[in-house]
Amino acid sequence: xxxxxxLLLFLLALVVSTVNAxxxxxxxxxxxxxxxxxxSDGWKGEFFPGISKxxxxxxxxxxxxxxxxxxxxxxxxxxxxxxxxxxxxxxxxTFRGTGADPFGAPTKSWPWEDGTNSLAMAKRRMRAHFEFxxxxxxxxxxxxDRDIAPDGKTLVETNANLDEVVALAKELQEGNKIKLxxxxxxxxxxxxxxxxxxxxxxxxVYAYAAAQVKKAMEVTHYLGGENYVFWGGREGxxxxxxxxxxxxxxxxxxxxxxxxxxKKKIGFNGTLLIEPKPQEPTKHQYDWDAATAxxxxxxxxxxxxxxxxxxxxxxxxxxxxCHHELETARINGLLGNIDANxxxxxxxxxxxxxxxDIGEATLVMLSVVRNGGIAPGGFNFDAKLRRESTDVEDxxxxxxxxxxxxxxxxxxxxxxxxxxxxxxxxxKRYQSFDTEIGALIEAGKADFETLEKKVMEWGxxxxxxxxxxxxxxxxxxxx
Ligand code: XUL
Ligand code: CO
Numbered sequence: 001x002x003x004x005x006x007l008l009l010f011l012l013a014l015v016v017s018t019v020n021a022x023x024x025x026x027x028x029x030x031x032x033x034x035x036x037x038x039x040s041d042g043w044k045g046e047f048f049p050g051i052s053k054x055x056x057x058x059x060x061x062x063x064x065x066x067x068x069x070x071x072x073x074x075x076x077x078x079x080x081x082x083x084x085x086x087x088x089x090x091x092x093x094t095f096r097g098t099g100a101d102p103f104g105a106p107t108k109s110w111p112w113e114d115g116t117n118s119l120a121m122a123k124r125r126m127r128a129h130f131e132f133x134x135x136x137x138x139x140x141x142x143x144x145d146r147d148i149a150p151d152g153k154t155l156v157e158t159n160a161n162l163d164e165v166v167a168l169a170k171e172l173q174e175g176n177k178i179k180l181x182x183x184x185x186x187x188x189x190x191x192x193x194x195x196x197x198x199x200x201x202x203x204x205v206y207a208y209a210a211a212q213v214k215k216a217m218e219v220t221h222y223l224g225g226e227n228y229v230f231w232g233g234r235e236g237x238x239x240x241x242x243x244x245x246x247x248x249x250x251x252x253x254x255x256x257x258x259x260x261x262x263k264k265k266i267g268f269n270g271t272l273l274i275e276p277k278p279q280e281p282t283k284h285q286y287d288w289d290a291a292t293a294x295x296x297x298x299x300x301x302x303x304x305x306x307x308x309x310x311x312x313x314x315x316x317x318x319x320x321x322c323h324h325e326l327e328t329a330r331i332n333g334l335l336g337n338i339d340a341n342x343x344x345x346x347x348x349x350x351x352x353x354x355x356x357d358i359g360e361a362t363l364v365m366l367s368v369v370r371n372g373g374i375a376p377g378g379f380n381f382d383a384k385l386r387r388e389s390t391d392v393e394d395x396x397x398x399x400x401x402x403x404x405x406x407x408x409x410x411x412x413x414x415x416x417x418x419x420x421x422x423x424x425x426x427x428k429r430y431q432s433f434d435t436e437i438g439a440l441i442e443a444g445k446a447d448f449e450t451l452e453k454k455v456m457e458w459g460x461x462x463x464x465x466x467x468x469x470x471x472x473x474x475x476x477x478x479x
Contacts, residue, residue, distance in 0.1 A: 047112050047128040051396060053135050064397050070407035072137060076414050077369060084368065084410055086378030087403060088140035088181040090339075092147040093352065093384040094395055095129050100387075107387050117150045122165050130172040136399055140179050142229075142380045144186035145216045151190070155208075159215050166219045173223065181227060181378045182273065182309075182337065183220030185212045188233030188281065198255035199235045199248035199286065206251060213259055221268040226376040227337060228263070229309050230256065231275040236282030252286060253300035260305040271376055273336045275309040276325070278318035280350050289318040290328040297334075307336030311382055312364070313343040313350050322360060326367035337377030338364070340402060354383040354402035358479050361409030362416075369413050379406060415478040422474045425467055 057066035072082040099107030112128050114121055126148065133141060149165040152158040173179065187197035187209050195201050197209035220228050235252055237243040260272060274297075276287040287293045290308055297303045308329045312322035320328075322342075329335040342355040355361055368374055381402055385394050416422050432438060437454060440446040 047131045048135055048392060048396075051135055051393065054137055054396065054400060065393065065400070067400060067404055067407070069404040069411065070400075076410055077417060079373060081407060081410065082139070083375070084365075084373055085403070085406060086140055086181065086375060087138045088142050088378050088380040089129070089133055089136070089138050089399065090380055090382045091129060091141060091143040093382065094132065094399075095125050096147045097384045099385070099390065104387070107390055108385075109390075110392065119150060119161055119164060122149050122161075123168050126165060126168050126172065130169075130176050130178065132395065133178055134176050136396060138399070138403075139177065140181040140226075140378055140380075142180070142182050142184070142382075144184050145212065145219070146186040146189060155211060162215065162219060166223060170223055180220065180223040180225040181380055182229045182270070183216055183223065183225050184229040184231065185209075185216035187212065193234050196232075196234045196236070196248070196282075198232070198252045206255070210255065210258065213255075214262060217259065217262060217268060218266060220270065221266055225268075225270050226378075227271045227273050227309075228259075228268070229273045229275055229337070230259070230306075231277065231309075232285055232287050233277075234282055235287070236279070236285035238283050249286060249296070253296070253302065256302055256306065257300070260302070271336050272306045273309040273377070274306050275311060275314070275339065276318070277311065277314040277350075280317065289315070289320060290325045290332075290334070294328070294332050294334060306334075307377075308334045309337040309339055309377070309380075310335065311339035311341060312355065312360070313341045313352055313382075314339070316343045317348075317350060321363070323363040323367060326364060330367055330371045335367070335371050335374060335377075337374060338368070338379050339382035340364075340379040340406065341381070341383035352382060352384050353386075354381065354398045354405075356401055356405050358405060358408050358412070359475075361405045362412040362475070362479060363409075365406065365409035365413045366416070369410075369417070412478040416475070419474070419478070422471060425471055425474070429464075429466065 051065060055066055056071040057063055057068065059068045061068055070081060070085075072080065074081050076084065097108070110128075112124055129141070133139070145162055148169070149158075149161040152161050187193050192205055192208060193200065195205065197212075198206060200206055200209070217228055232252070235248075237245065237248070256272075256274075263270075263272060274287055274293050276289050276293045277285050278288045279285055287296070290310060293308055294303075297306055310322070310325045310329055312325075315322040315325040318325075326335060326338070340355055341352050342357060342360065343349075344351045344353065355364075381399060383398070383402060385398055389398070433442060437446065437451075440450070
């Protein structure tokens with residue numbers, strides 16, 4: 001009897017030790033659970049314990065935590081889906097979004113947050129972010145300097161905080177094979193930037209912004225960033241009565257030229273991107289839309305140094321469609337990156353929603369496919385959960401839904417390409433220019449006298465139908 005008891009205890013001890021040896025103990029990432037694994041931020045728990053790696057299960061799956069259309073390794077139109085998209089998680093929305101709005105307090109209470117903006121919290125949050133990307137299967141991310149590390153009392157202290165968090169991000173990038181799509185400087189939150197950064201009326205603020213961008217470019221380079229973004233949140237005006245617009249635009253150009261020079265100086269090969277937006281928070285932002293940014297770059301001799309980051313919600317705020325902005329950037333050789341989101345047709349501000357409209361996604365992908373892809377840019381989810389979405393799994397569902405929508409867009413473009421009738425309709429519409437005189441016009445060799453002579457010879461031209469409804473019918477049939 002005694003021997004049996006001893007044997008039983010021995011077997012029990014063996015089972016327990018085998019279970020422990022199977023892998024690291026997981027521990028929910030909440031503040032009560034003490035999972036100190038010896039990391040510098042005192043944390044090595046699992047942040048999303050109930051969620052495993054998101055897999056492709058195909059369109060018939062009813063599992064919200066699976067991909068139905070996005071199949072990373074599948075080849076479409078000669079490229080793997082993951083290479084068409086180069087998806088990225090935006091740190092500021094996914095890990096700093098609180099659900100607060102001008103009328104209400106934060107609604108999210110993620111279990112890993114302790115309510116502080118401390119350095120230890122910044123590091124723990126960074127670990128959560130990397131576990132999130134790993135489980136989602138997204139290989140890229142984007143950040144603003146101030147989302148990832150807290151401000152200090154001086155620039156020196158602030159830069160030291162940033163260095164500490166960046167060192168951890170570098171370590172986690174290597175461990176997870178995750179890359180930085182782009183970095184940027186947050187030049188709109190701090191009160192010093194109330195009149196703008198590069199367009200501030202205060203020279204000290206211009207200098208401070210330069211120092212901040214210098215550091216943000218350095219850490220982006222250190223993290224192997226593929227691009228660097230300039231979104232001029234407060235580069236604009238509230239009233240022209242107190243604004244010297246010409247001087248402000250000249251300053252902005254000087255600032256961007258200095259950034260392009262510094263990029264070369266430090267050997268950073270990433271693309272510099274300007275992100276147009278018409279207004280919000282300013283009444284008028286100088287980089288209003290793609291065409292305005294193009295004219296600005298041209299005027300100041302900066303073409304060749306910069307491309308554009310087109311954001312769909314910014315496009316609609318400027319009175320254009322996302323497709324229009326993408327095409328404007330594309331035909332001018334400026335399509336560098338997409339901030340993948342959408343607005344709400346009934347709300348007049350930047351709602352930054354995940355794109356779920358299949359028609360819009362198909363139009364976006366038409367431009368991207370025509371461009372041959374957007375590498376070294378990607379699709380950054382500059383999108384946030386609604387205030388009312390408060391479960392941790394909602395973070396996953398939102399990204400999965402956005403990725404599946406864009407994947408459907410790409411699959412639809414493949415259908416349209418294979419069918420060929422939309423391209424044929426457009427080709428036929430312009431075929432009168434595929435003639436001798438058309439070629440002369442396009443080569444800039446047809447003067448007005450030559451054309452007048454032609455009219456005398458031809459008489460009244462016959463003008464065919466534009467076939468818009470047919471084009472729409474063909475487009476719809478691919479959705
Ligand atoms: C704001 C916006 C920014 C930029 C990066 O509307 O889109 O988050 O993408 O500064
Ligand atoms: Co954006």
